[in-house]
Amino acid sequence: MRPFDGLQDFVRTDVPMAPHVWFRLGGHARFFAKPRSLDELLTALRRARESSIACRILGGGSNVLVRDEGVDALVIQLESPFFSDVKFESNVITVGTAVPLTALISQTARAGLAGLEALTGIPGTVGGALRGNAGSRQGSIGQYVRRATVLDAANEVHVRERDDITFADRSSNLDEPVLLSAEFELAPEDPEAVVRRMRRIWIIKKESQPYGHQSSGCIFKNPAPDVSAGALIDQAGMKGARCGGAEVSDRHANFIVAQPGAKSDDVLRLIDQIQQRVWQQFGYDLELQIQVW
């Protein structure tokens, strides 16, 4: 018997990953599931465990680089309506992790709830944003979280309360295999003021980041709170540097953009070159912010 026999209507075999990630690069996933309910998710996870197949949860794919060799795992994308519920109760919103962050920001802004507009322009889902505490100088998602519902390694559903959740610079301790939903508490404010702020942040983002290119956000973490990885790469003279079809963005040096014909391997080689150059010139060991699968 094969690992996912009987589950063919939501688990597929040998699925190209490039269309699912913002870099538009990389090989195939050995298995790819889009569960439509908690039951389907649990069944897929159980079958994977019985066959010793690793699992990876994919959100919007805006922070993942898939290797050219592909992913020897079951990739699970919680895309169905079941994982995309949004419930408003006064200034508290409960949100499924498959909800696109931009959709949540527009809904809360229009409802006159302030806070999440600080994340305007960040692609991906609520799940990916929670995992990596997505944000910018204007604020991060973690500061608005009241609790999160997660699925642990034993496939048990748990609620993690705020006191037990730590958010840091582009990271969180929400490290359970699957994040299912989260509750946010926002501040009531005039909707027009929130929408105006949202538009202002969008203009700044568009000017400073290479939207419209194949990329994956900032490649490296800042090595210290007051040291920007992008500034180091820029000062190392690497804006515009290329490796095959991968190029350091001339708009934001911490972004690598994939030009036509690029391979994931080009991006990985360019990452290597940047790390070496920044180490040699400034003594900083740049750590990856993106996930390499």
Ligand SMILES: Cc1cc2nc3c(=O)[nH]c(=O)nc-3n(C[C@H](O)[C@H](O)[C@H](O)COP(=O)(O)OP(=O)(O)OC[C@H]3O[C@@H](n4cnc5c(N)ncnc54)[C@H](O)[C@@H]3O)c2cc1C
């Ligand atoms: C043009 C561009 C601009 C960007 N600007 C910013 C920015 O300003 N600030 C910023 O912080 N980021 C930025 N990013 C990076 C990226 O958008 C964020 O990291 C985003 O939050 C990732 O969300 P995602 O749903 O795409 O996650 P994915 O890329 O799909 O996954 C990222 C990680 O989260 C995990 N994950 C996703 N969903 C779940 C879940 N439900 N349960 C468990 N684990 C999960 C994945 O397994 C993976 O480890 C940018 C990216 C791009 C392409």
